[in-house]
Amino acid sequence: MKTEIFGMPLPQLQTALAELGMKKFRAKQIYDWLYQKCVFDFAQMSNLGKAERQLLQETFSVLPAEIRVVRKLDSADGLTQKILLELPDGNAIETVLMHHDYGYSVCVSSQVGCDMHCAFCASGLHGAVRNLTVAEIAAQVYLFDARLAAAGERVSRVVVMGSGEPMLNFDAVFEALQFLHQPDVANIGYRNMTVSTCGIIPGIQKMQKLELPINLAISLHAVRNELRSELMPVNQGFPFPDVIAAAEEYATSSGRQVTYEYILLADINDSDRDAELLAEYLRYKQAGVNLIPANPVPEKGYFRPKMQRIERFVSILRRHRIHATVRKEMGKDINAACGQLRAAFAGEKAQGTRS
Template sequence: MYKGKVVLKNLTEEEMKDFLVEIGEKKFRGSQIFSWIYKGIRDFDEMNNIPKSLREKLSKYSIIGNIDIDLKLESKMDNTKKYLFLLNDGSIIESVAMEYDNRVTVCVSNQVGCRMGCRFCASTIDGLDRNLEAWEILDQIIKIQKDLGKRVSNIVMMGSGEPLDNFNNSLRFLKLVNEENGLNIGNRHITLSTCGLVDRIYELADLQIPINLAISLHSPFDDRRQEIMPVAKKYSINDIIKSCKYYIRKTNRRITFEYSLIKGTNDSEKESEELVKLLKGILCHVNLIPINPIEEREFEKPNTEYINKFKNYLDKYNIPVTIRNSMGSDISGACGQLRRKYK
């Protein structure tokens, strides 16, 4: 496929300049080529201010790095668009673009499939195929931005896969997406969602990258959480809370706890009471997510009364909380649904 060749979309601007010097070219050409990469070009011949001899040399030693939009669905309910991307090896991933007023938020996938096993998620049903490379994560945004004709302002790493299970490529992606002459999306406009890989949370905290961290909690009780999320058998809730407190101390950033409300499973008064005890005094925000049902599981969304009752209890004890609206439900909006149907 591209064995032995440098993927240009995986380079920062400085690295691009260094690469040009390595192949015997002028350093300034690196900035020119970097600029072309972020215009979403597919072929070296589109670089009309680059000499043909250099374009031929680039073709010999490198590839641009492109994934392809294979399918695009547009919601009739809201400004949500879902994309299926075809990768160079034939794998399929999905991304979601959500428009709010003047903001465009893109939810990117981080892996082909997932091995975390969360029972409410379609992404993990067939397990993990492979990690995405940093440029493959990045190109989801470049392709969507070009398709929409609008600048992407915010990123959520909440699509298929566990970002902290693909740690090095996730870090590389964060570096690339920050590039001033590239997408130039600041860390504070990026949210990374994890099911709670404690060791990696400590590592991420030590790097002090000022992104927003979201933890998939889904229950304040270890036994119940283990039923919903098999990864909880390795990391207890106490372990997760300790790592979150460490993260807050190191970064001074508020943590979001994601809580998918599942009818008859984790939506009772007992759960809300325990959640208040668990989170009291922590710099955090709770995102209540009424479950988006998937065909392969029996989980159901609670009725509105239960959802509001759960939220009101957290409000009563001054735990910052919001109910996240489900977007794109008419286009298989839940993570992994569309990809699985398409396969």
């Protein structure tokens, strides 16, 4: 069985090559091919000897070369691209590339599926299958880097906000981010990384202990206990006031403002009172609110509020001096919300198995 080379720390690769009888400096050359040139085929690594390339081919696998792009969707405005990826074990994940005026960001998944079962999210429809590895998380960035390389562009921001709960795959997620941060890998600054959680407090506390200035985002979505538990069952284990307290400790420790994600659902959590309560909980906190007008899900009774209601909600927050923005919608026409594409693909596979 081949050893996965992608995501392998340099000292470990140097040791592995030495065991094959190869010179230590070859590891740096391979790093350059993989992470700077985005070349995932040993046969194309021209400054290595033919025998060495053959030996590498027989010994190692390179994950990005083994991931199959099942579907690729481009938004009409050309700013968003979503790809559905089939991993070597047959599981599927999705990842999204977004082109902003400041560069390119990638929204990566941390798990195959999700066990959080948020009522408005497609990621948890089939539950969590397994955690992703360090290589599988990093590869999501590099599959886009390989596409951008021809234009001399690179991904400059990473958001762990795709399918899965990052804090339930803590070690792999943060190892991947630290790997991507390395100058000889993707050289992405920690301040250009964001991890979003439904509110797994032990994970927030572990993140604080790492002492890395990575941005923290909290999926909040309601500040009435019964309603949040209905929308997000995780609230029963980690009540949102405790989550906000843990997030504020992180903000104080890291010096990074916490972003609270709040999906606006018409006639459910978008009232004046909801806005007043949200402002009350976040008053004097190092916090900003990112409001997300919901994608309609009529079968679940979820609808997008009218623009007048959204603007009213924002105005109440700002009146209380809470920094609030309405998320710029990207990729709405290609189902860029978490889990939508994978859920459709899983349904098609299941249908194909039955037929």
